[in-house]
Amino acid sequence: MDEPSRRNVLVAGGTLGAVGALGAATPAHAGSLWTWSPRGSVAGSGRGVDPRWVWDEEADALVASLLDRGEVPGVNALLRTWTKNGQPLPAGLPADLRDFMERARRLPEWADRGRLATAVEFNEKRGLYLGVLYGFASGMMSTVIPREARAVYYSQGGADMKDRISKTAKLGYDIGSRKAYDPDGEMIVTCVKTRLVHAAVRHLLPKSPYWAKVADEEIPISQRDLMVTWHSLPTTVMKSLTAWKVPIPAAESAAFLHSWQVAAHLLGTKDEYIPASWDEADAQAEQVLKPVLAPTPEGVKLADILLNLGVAFDGTILTKPVLRAFTRFLLGDEIAEWLRIPVEPFWDRLLDVAWGPFVAVREGLLATFPRADDLYWLFDEFLRTMVLAYLSEAKPISIEIPQTNNPH
Ligand code: HEM
Structure with missing residues (x-):
């Protein structure tokens, strides 16, 4: 592989110049040039590093360690009982995991309960269209995102696609449900668990000989990939609703976006990569989603x-x-x-x-x-x-x- 490894990037990293230079040295694999400005993000500022070379340091190191320590079966058994946003974490989790999850489950400071409530109204009014669009526009689009298709196919879940699709559908269902982010909803739990799953995939997939043969990267699910997939969800859904001329009040459209901004944060995406508005989302999608679409x-x-x-x-x-x-x-x-x-x-x-x-x-x-x-x-x-x-x-x-x- 001719890409810089994550270790090298991290060693070189910190300095924007070094990371930028590495990205520029591998145009064939790095995808389009990253020029999207963090000023358009929910954070409003940031270093502007291409998210192609950023993963999820904290979750990745933690889950790699859980896997190496053989603690994952016990953790999975305990986490089966953790289903509601407001529920305390089960007793008996390893201390490092518990610490991380307590932080990871917190809504970001910029989360706005009022807007999340408006999103619930929108989801209820538009549930029929949304269900079809998540399942079919987003689901089908994910099959032409090469890195995602390969990761899904060669990871553990690829052996039972029906089961995997159920788990992914759960996220679409949870974000659209009446209680979504409320204490008795399940969206926070689903996002935090998914963040742990993605961290495990980053550790495991590079060991798959099948994946390694076809992959154009050393470690899957970068922050850029997270946003690519994110755009296959709310950005694509909103595009279809607009194309169908479904009338949507501005406050509801903004609220729907907000519910997905919060989801991106809870999935471990850094705030400087999460678009603050639909215009910013469309601009980012144009840069990261459109150019990568291809058959595999x-x-x-x-x-x-x-x-x-x-x-x-x-x-x-x-x-x-x-x-x-x-x-x-x-x-x-x-x-x-x-x-x-x-x-x-x-x-x-x-x-x-x-x-x-x-x-x-x-x-x-x-x-x-x-x-x-x-x-x-x-x-x-x-x-x-x-x-x-x-x-x-x-x-x-x-x-x-x-x-x-x-x-x-
Ligand atoms: C697992 C959602 C981005 C690859 C999952 C799961 C959900 C999910 C709900 C849990 C279901 C399961 O365990 O099968 C999302 C969302 C994303 C995103 C909402 C972005 C906003 C990505 C990206 C990739 C990816 C970018 C790869 C490039 C995978 C894989 C699994 C997984 C391989 C695990 C399958 C297994 O169990 O082996 N994702 N995902 N995801 N995701 Fe993602």
């Missing part, structure tokens, strides 16, 4: 699994042609072709022509549209069934720290 054999397989999950849930409305057309409709021709999704002439055209008017009628902006009697029912049923299929995946499930990679 792993991503193509993952996309196929996602399509089949929908069909397995309900093959009458969620048929393969409908789901393929919906993927093309949401993500465009290029991504559909990367994922080897065939053209579905009938459904592709129907979505192009009738989805906009359907949303307009649903939103009370239009009285009717041609063939509305049949189509309104069909599209509405499709939305409802998709949300059910997606939520059924978010069944009560425990996010656990992995101890190995995918053996295949």
Whole structure:
């Protein structure tokens, strides 16, 4: 590998110049140049270091040590009982982990309870669209983010994709639930556990011979990667809602963003990389998400699994042609072709022509549209069934720290 290792970067690090120079020396692997300014972040300032070379020092060292000490099975067993944001941590956790988690579970100072409450209202009003978009726009997009697709495929969870999708769906479900960040909600717990999972993956995945063969990096899940995936979630969802002309009051749009800013923080993203506004988010996504999108054999397989999950849930409305057309409709021709999704002439055209008017009628902006009697029912049923299929995946499930990679 011709990349600087994290150790080298950290040794060289601290000085912006040194890190910048390392990034510039590896243009093929470093992705696009990082020029996004920390002034546009929730922190409002920062050193401006390319997050490609920043991971999660504290969590990574801690979880590596838990794995080396053989303490992960015991920790997972204890953490199964920790499910609610306001619940004390279970007794018996190793002291270093307990200290870390007590800090990691705190909401950032800039979290605004009022805005989080408005986000709940928005999620309730728009739950039907959000469920479909998290599951399908974000889920499918993650399959064309090469580093994510490879990490998911070769990590422990890759051996049982249905289980893994359930765990990921849990995060979408928790952030959208009425209690999300409240003491009896679960979003803080889900984020802190996920932060530990990501730290474990950084330690374990480099030991996978399968991953090492295809990876273009030494250590996965950099802070830049975290933000890439983050943009596949709220930024992409908001783009679709806007494209569908769903009317969203400015306060609700800002609140939805806020709930995701808090999530990014709790997942261990440094505040200087978390966009402060939608404009800043769009600008960052343009720089980090768009240029990395590409097909991989792993991503193509993952996309196929996602399509089949929908069909397995309900093959009458969620048929393969409908789901393929919906993927093309949401993500465009290029991504559909990367994922080897065939053209579905009938459904592709129907979505192009009738989805906009359907949303307009649903939103009370239009009285009717041609063939509305049949189509309104069909599209509405499709939305409802998709949300059910997606939520059924978010069944009560425990996010656990992995101890190995995918053996295949
Ligand atoms: C695990 C969410 C970024 C790779 C998880 C889990 C959640 C999650 C909820 C727990 C589910 C499970 O254990 O399977 C997120 C969110 C992200 C993000 C919200 C960003 C905002 C990333 C990135 C990568 C990644 C950037 C890789 C480049 C993985 C892997 C696992 C995981 C490999 C563990 C799978 C296993 O159990 O082996 N993530 N993730 N994630 N995530 Fe992420």
